[in-house]
Every structure is written in structure tokens, then in C-alpha cells.
């Protein structure tokens with residue numbers, strides 16, 4: 297926490313509970329010592345979105361004297377994605393076979409697109425314009441499933457550890473491939489190569505092994521492939537359903553992890569017969585927070601949003617300008633743990 301700014305960090309729910317005391321310094325830094333029972337008129341208002349804005353509303357109010365001004369989760373995600381896609385030059389990229397290719401988006405040709413936000417669960421949103429969108433689908437098999445099942449199966453203590461394990465693993469040890477079923481060959485007549493996964497975790501059925509007999513690396517790898525594949529497939533089917541040519545994937549699950557992006561890309565490529573491409577967002581984990589922040593402007597409180605843009609953009613007046621400076625600024629603030637540190641001057 298800096299004296300003149302606010303640091304944004306991602307915390308899991310259990311971490312938030314553990315660090316109530318530390319977080320209370322936030323209140324002191326923003327508003328001075330108001331004590332636990334600050335009078336309502338003196339309380340500070342902070343934009344917040346997602347389930348946490350509801351769930352932790354009382355905690356913030358009682359412990360920190362901060363009122364969470366709730367911004368709709370889907371609107372925030374869409375506003376954040378639209379903003380990034382218009383303002384940041386190197387925001388969207390494809391990822392295939394280890395190659396990251398930045399895609400230049402023509403602002404006039406941005407809509408419609410499918411936004412797939414992979415957090416604990418997955419939301420799929422058809423975006424038709426600046427504030428025009430519809431959540432068209434979702435799946436409960438998302439980042440929380442990977443982390444939750446992964447934790448149980450591998451006894452990992454952190455998400456990063458689980459990702460690292462998956463990086464070292466070989467999914468062929470546990471997944472049943474088409475080749476395993478077809479005696480080493482593929483089923484080319486219906487477009488299935490011998491290495492296509494026929495059944496995730498399917499080999500475990502006949503191998504007569506206990507969980508302990510598998511390497512945790514291989515378990516983590518199969519799990520990551522299963523979930524990423526499934527998300528890629530459902531996303532593509534929804535894009536097809538609405539004739540959308542672009543699918544942008546965001547959410548904290550992705551974390552720029554190569555294998556996750558590669559699997560999602562392969563799934564989209566496979567199901568679309570190579571016609572569609574998965575696009576990833578450089579600032580994928582912060583769409584909602586950014587969108588909530590942008591809502592200051594919608595409310596007519598242009599000062600804060602504009603000030604932010606003035607500090608980060610070469611074209612001061614327009615929050616939707618193309619700006620390499622914004623990009624380089626956020627780049628330098630990306631920390632080792634994947635968090636972006638964002639300092640915003642708060643005016644009294």
C-alpha cells in the first residue's frame with residue numbers, strides 16, 4: 297500500500313480472511329484513521345464487482361469502513377475487455393505450437409465477438425457493442441474444477457505448484473487415446489488421429505493402479521488438458537451457434553500458461569476444422585476489475601477515469617485511444633506472481 301495510491305492484488309477467499317488486519321491498513325491509507333465504527337457519512341466508496349462484492353460487503357464495511365459500490369459482473373467483464381481491445385496495442389494474441397502472435401484488432405470491426413471468462417466457473421458472453429452483450433452460456437467445469445480436483449488428486453498446496461506439475465507431466469499415461477482403442481492407428485475416416493484423446497483419464501479404468509501409482513505430474517497434465525479442452529470445445533460451439541468469428545479467452549485461470557493456451561487453441565482448431573482461432577488477452581485476469589473502474593466514467597465521475605488515462609495514455613482526453621504507453625506501463629507493473637500492480641491517485 298502506497299501513501300498516495302491503491303495497489304490491486306488478487307486474493308483467494310481464504311487469504312482475504314487471513315489478511316483482514318493487513319487490509320485494514322488500506323482503509324487507513326485511503327481515508328485516515330476512522331476506527332472500526334466510522335460514521336456512515338465518512339465512509340469511503342470503492343467500486344467492486346463479482347460475487348466478492350456481495351459476499352464481502354459487510355466485512356469491508358465493518359472492518360474497513362469502506363462501502364463497496366457493486367458493479368454488475370458481466371458488464372464489468374465486457375467493459376474491461378472492450379477497453380483493453382481498443383486501448384492496448386498488443387492485447388490480443390493467438391497461441392499455437394509455442395508461438396505467440398499478436399493480432400491487431402480493427403476497432404470498427406471488433407463486434408460481435410465471444411468473450412469466454414474462465415474464473416472458478418466459466419461465462420460465455422456474446423458482445424455486440426460497447427454496452428451491448430448477452431451471457432449466452434457457461435460451464436461449471438472451469439478454473440475452480442482444475443484447482444479443486446487437482447488439489448485433491450495431487451495434494452498440491454498452491455495453484456502454481458499444480459501448474460508446474462502439469463508442465464512436467466505426460467497425459468498419455470492416464471488418458472485413453474484413439475490409438476489405444478484402435479491398436480495404434482487413428483480413425484482417419486472421422487478425422488481422429490491416433491494421438492487424439494478418446495477418453496480423458498480413461499486408461500485408469502483398466503490399469504489396475506491406485507492413485508498413488510501415478511505420477512502427480514501426469515495426473516495434473518491430464519486434468520489440465522481435460523478442462524482446457526472442454527472449455528475450448530464449448531466456446532467454439534457457442535461461437536458457431538451465433539456465427540461469431542472471434543473468441544477471446546480471459547479470466548485468471550489462463551494466467552498466460554502456455555500449455556493451457558495451447559490446449560484451448562488446439563480444441564478450437566480441432567472442432568472448427570481450422571476455421572476459428574482462440575484469441576487470448578494479455579491482461580486476462582483483470583477484465584472485471586478494470587471494467588468496474590471504467591464505470592466511474594459511466595456515472596459521470598470522469599475525473600478518476602480520465603486521470604488514470606491521462607497518466608497512462610499519450611492521447612489524454614480519450615479513454616479509448618490506442619496507446620502504447622498504457623501497454624508499456626502495465627507491462628512493467630506485472631509482477632512475478634502474475635499480478636498487475638495498478639496505482640491510481642485518489643482525489644479527495
Ligand SMILES: Nc1ncnc2c1ncn2[C@@H]1O[C@H](COP(=O)(O)OP(=O)(O)OP(=O)(O)O)[C@@H](O)[C@H]1O
Pocket residue numbers: 308346347414415416417418438439440441442443455456547548549550551581
Ligand atoms: N495463484 C492462484 N491461486 C488460486 N487460483 C488461481 C491462481 N492463479 C490462477 N488461478 C485460477 O484462477 C481461478 C479463479 O479465477 P478468478 O479469480 O478469475 O475467478 P473467480 O472470480 O473466483 O470466479 P468466477 O469468475 O467464477 O466468479 C482459480 O480457480 C484457479 O483456476
Ligand SMILES: CC(C)(CO)[C@@H](O)C(=O)NCCC(=O)O
Pocket residue numbers: 346347369415416417418419433434435436
Ligand atoms: C457464477 C459465475 C457467473 C460467478 O462468476 C461464474 O462462476 C460462472 O459463470 N459459472 C458457471 C455457471 C454456469 O453457467 O454453469
